Amino acid sequence: MRVRGIVQGVGFRPYVFRLATALRLAGWVRNGVEGVEIHLEGSPAGLEEFKSRLETEAPPAASITAIDIEASGLLSLSGFTIQESDRRQHPTVRISPDLPICDDCLRELYDTRDRRHLYPYINCTNCGPRYTVILGLPYDRPRTTMKDWPLDDYCSREYHDPANRRFHAQPVACPECGPQYVLESDGLAQDKGHNAIKRAAELLRAGSIVAVKGLGGYHLACDARHAGVVAALRERKFRKEKPFAVMARDPATAGSLVDLSPEAEDLLASLARPIVLAPAVMELAGVAPENHELGVMLPYTPVHHLLFASGAPDALVMTSANRSSEPIAYQDDDARTRLAGIADAFLIGERPIARRVDDSVARAGAFGPVVLRRARGYAPGAVATFPRGRPVLALGADLKNTITLVVDGQAFVSQHIGDLEDYPSAQAFHETIADLVSMYEVDWGDVLVACDAHPQYISTGYASELPAAEKISVQHHRAHIASVLAEQGLWDKRVLGVSFDGTGYGDDGSIWGGEIFSGSVAEGFERVAHLRSAMLPGGDAAARWPVQAAAGFLSEVNHQHGLPDLSAGLFDFPERYRNSLEMVRKGVRTFPTTSAGRLFDAAAALLGFTRGVTFEGQAAAWVEHLATSAPAVDPYPFPFSGDELDYRPLLSAMMVDRLHGRDRSEIARAFQRGLAQGLADAIKSLSRFQDLDTVVLSGGVFQNELLMRDLRSLLGDGPLQILTNHAVPPNDGGVSLGQAGIAAVRGQRSGVSG
Numbered sequence: 001m002r003v004r005g006i007v008q009g010v011g012f013r014p015y016v017f018r019l020a021t022a023l024r025l026a027g028w029v030r031n032g033v034e035g036v037e038i039h040l041e042g043s044p045a046g047l048e049e050f051k052s053r054l055e056t057e058a059p060p061a062a063s064i065t066a067i068d069i070e071a072s073g074l075l076s077l078s079g080f081t082i083q084e085s086d087r088r089q090h091p092t093v094r095i096s097p098d099l100p101i102c103d104d105c106l107r108e109l110y111d112t113r114d115r116r117h118l119y120p121y122i123n124c125t126n127c128g129p130r131y132t133v134i135l136g137l138p139y140d141r142p143r144t145t146m147k148d149w150p151l152d153d154y155c156s157r158e159y160h161d162p163a164n165r166r167f168h169a170q171p172v173a174c175p176e177c178g179p180q181y182v183l184e185s186d187g188l189a190q191d192k193g194h195n196a197i198k199r200a201a202e203l204l205r206a207g208s209i210v211a212v213k214g215l216g217g218y219h220l221a222c223d224a225r226h227a228g229v230v231a232a233l234r235e236r237k238f239r240k241e242k243p244f245a246v247m248a249r250d251p252a253t254a255g256s257l258v259d260l261s262p263e264a265e266d267l268l269a270s271l272a273r274p275i276v277l278a279p280a281v282m283e284l285a286g287v288a289p290e291n292h293e294l295g296v297m298l299p300y301t302p303v304h305h306l307l308f309a310s311g312a313p314d315a316l317v318m319t320s321a322n323r324s325s326e327p328i329a330y331q332d333d334d335a336r337t338r339l340a341g342i343a344d345a346f347l348i349g350e351r352p353i354a355r356r357v358d359d360s361v362a363r364a365g366a367f368g369p370v371v372l373r374r375a376r377g378y379a380p381g382a383v384a385t386f387p388r389g390r391p392v393l394a395l396g397a398d399l400k401n402t403i404t405l406v407v408d409g410q411a412f413v414s415q416h417i418g419d420l421e422d423y424p425s426a427q428a429f430h431e432t433i434a435d436l437v438s439m440y441e442v443d444w445g446d447v448l449v450a451c452d453a454h455p456q457y458i459s460t461g462y463a464s465e466l467p468a469a470e471k472i473s474v475q476h477h478r479a480h481i482a483s484v485l486a487e488q489g490l491w492d493k494r495v496l497g498v499s500f501d502g503t504g505y506g507d508d509g510s511i512w513g514g515e516i517f518s519g520s521v522a523e524g525f526e527r528v529a530h531l532r533s534a535m536l537p538g539g540d541a542a543a544r545w546p547v548q549a550a551a552g553f554l555s556e557v558n559h560q561h562g563l564p565d566l567s568a569g570l571f572d573f574p575e576r577y578r579n580s581l582e583m584v585r586k587g588v589r590t591f592p593t594t595s596a597g598r599l600f601d602a603a604a605a606l607l608g609f610t611r612g613v614t615f616e617g618q619a620a621a622w623v624e625h626l627a628t629s630a631p632a633v634d635p636y637p638f639p640f641s642g643d644e645l646d647y648r649p650l651l652s653a654m655m656v657d658r659l660h661g662r663d664r665s666e667i668a669r670a671f672q673r674g675l676a677q678g679l680a681d682a683i684k685s686l687s688r689f690q691d692l693d694t695v696v697l698s699g700g701v702f703q704n705e706l707l708m709r710d711l712r713s714l715l716g717d718g719p720l721q722i723l724t725n726h727a728v729p730p731n732d733g734g735v736s737l738g739q740a741g742i743a744a745v746r747g748q749r750s751g752v753s754g
């Protein structure tokens with residue numbers, strides 16, 4: 001039997017051993033190059049029962065995608081054994097993502113008689129680190145960051161006992177032989193072992209900021225209910241407004257902070273233990289300013305549980321340890337240097353982290369669960385099955401970058417890397433490419449590289465330096481649409497694809513982001529409609545200043561309806577607005593755009609967001625926040641005709657209502673409803689005209705949950721099937737998967753694949 005899926009590093013071989021032994025079957029099991037291989041000999045009834053139970057009783061973290069069975073020669077074996085890994089060919093087995101501590105280990109953690117009582121590195125084959133400790137494949141202890149801690153007799157006995165839960169648990173350790181946690185402050189180790197954790201909990205209770213080493217990097221932790229320390233953290237981290245995530249002690253505490261639907265509860269407790277965005281029910285000062293949602297997660301490592309058990313506050317801000325926008329710190333010396341002046345103390349675990357992996361972010365959305373940042377707990381799991389063929393490496397977009405590597409028909413999406421404009425993120429980008437390419441032993445001579453069509457993207461520039469056999473560039477918004485179809489392996493499905501997004505390089509060199517396509521991954525996507533074009537002063541740089549987008553979009557409105565002076569009075573736009581109008585009038589550094597993200601920015605400016613944004617998507621999130629608190633209102637007009645959605649009546653109505661003193665949240669709601677109504681009208685009309693029954697929605701704007709709920713109520717019960725992202729984000733974090741899908745299908749079918 002060949003078993004494929006996530007079957008290595010999840011306790012699968014001991015499980016097979018126990019099942020085979022119980023059924024009195026002889027044979028062996030081993031990790032092979034494509035999963036787990038099993039040889040069985042015994043009675044037909046026993047073999048039959050093994051087959052029927054193998055999948056249903058598999059360990060919780062295992063995920064089987066295929067079982068191939070063939071007859072083999074009789075070896076007349078007696079007994080069942082676990083064999084060494086097969087290392088002959090290149091490894092395409094899946095690496096398990098990191099796993100949260102399991103219930104058995106949690107019980108032992110608090111059992112005073114257990115050898116691992118209060119031991120922060122307790123784990124077993126069902127739980128613990130995987131991707132963040134793996135240095136190479138196949139997954140065995142000498143190729144993990146635990147290689148420098150030899151097992152003592154106790155751990156070794158468990159490790160070699162097929163009946164034990166820790167049989168071949170590669171990171172297994174105990175307080176006698178394994179790593180420990182140390183508390184450092186003022187550059188000195190103050191406490192070690194459990195005392196270090198107790199001391200950290202005391203510091204957190206006293207209102208300090210503590211850097212805590214977790215699975216994929218350091219967190220900065222502080223009491224989420226302590227406004228003073230939260231403000232201090234923002235100041236020291238140079239993070240003015242972007243929301244912080246909160247780790248709640250237990251599900252009940254999480255439920256007191258946010259409104260959790262049953263789907264959100266499932267997501268929160270799922271094996272990936274992501275940060276779950278849900279409507280906040282209580283204001284935690286400074287944690288998520290001007291945001292109706294709060295991101296919460298549950299403890300997932302033993303050290304998190306021990307902190308809470310030692311009296312840490314029941315809701316902790318747990319934010320990636322970095323200065324604003326840098327990648328998360330994951331190496332001890334780097335953390336000490338970069339976090340000096342931010343953290344009052346460091347809770348440092350001695351086990352090294354093999355690679356940086358941030359927390360994931362997810363939401364139980366209107367169209368099902370969706371991952372908004374794909375990292376710890378998900379990466380590097382395969383997200384999709386592709387046509388088999390040559391390897392494909394897709395480099396993603398420059399913002400919210402991820403990369404995708406397709407090997408032997410499996411698409412592996414990297415963890416969230418970040419914005420490549422930041423030098424440390426660009427370094428992480430190079431490291432991650434090298435990491436995945438070497439991990440899967442991919443030969444550059446075979447690789448088809450896919451990148452964005454933007455000539456100025458850093459990732460595009462990097463593509464041309466790679467020693468790959470062939471390269472193709474993929475238009476940004478087509479990649480968004482393909483990301484949804486790739487998740488489901490729908491290569492030939494003809495769809496209407498709507499990409500409402502921030503910024504992407506269009507076919508005509510202008511800034512796209514409000515595009516509707518028709519077609520399939522296999523035949524390509526033709527642009528059939530778009531947002532009416534506006535002139536955008538400053539081009540891509542306008543994304544930082546909503547009033548700059550407002551100047552561009554409102555200049556168009558001007559010609560039709562007359563534009564009041566917005567730089568004074570009620571609107572009070574800053575000087576930048578007037579300068580931007582000048583740029584549009586003179587045509588200086590001004591570029592045509594159809595970006596829906598910039599339309600949101602213009603709306604935000606009209607609603608009073610006249611300062612600069614401090615993180616991507618902030619203005620749109622602010623509009624949604626305003627709109628969420630409003631009662632039901634009629635939509636503003638956003639008419640669709642020909643191949644254009646016309647924003648002019650929409651913005652014009654907003655401006656008039658503002659001047660008439662209408663409540664801002666009502667205006668925001670009417671804007672959002674107008675957007676949804678206009679888009680739904682366009683979708684209905686185009687799908688009829690193009691004879692399509694399936695619609696794909698992808699792009700950063702669709703992170704707006706209120707827009708998704710409106711679209712669901714407008715389209716959900718109709719004849720159209722709506723497809724959205726689930727496994728990869730609708731934002732630019734999903735672009736690499738879409739690029740890979742288009743490249744793989746085009747590459748295989750055009751005959752260049754050989």
Ligand SMILES: [Zn+2]
Nearest residue numbers: 102105124127
């Ligand atoms: Zn465990």
Ligand SMILES: [Zn+2]
Nearest residue numbers: 501700731732
């Ligand atoms: Zn995008």
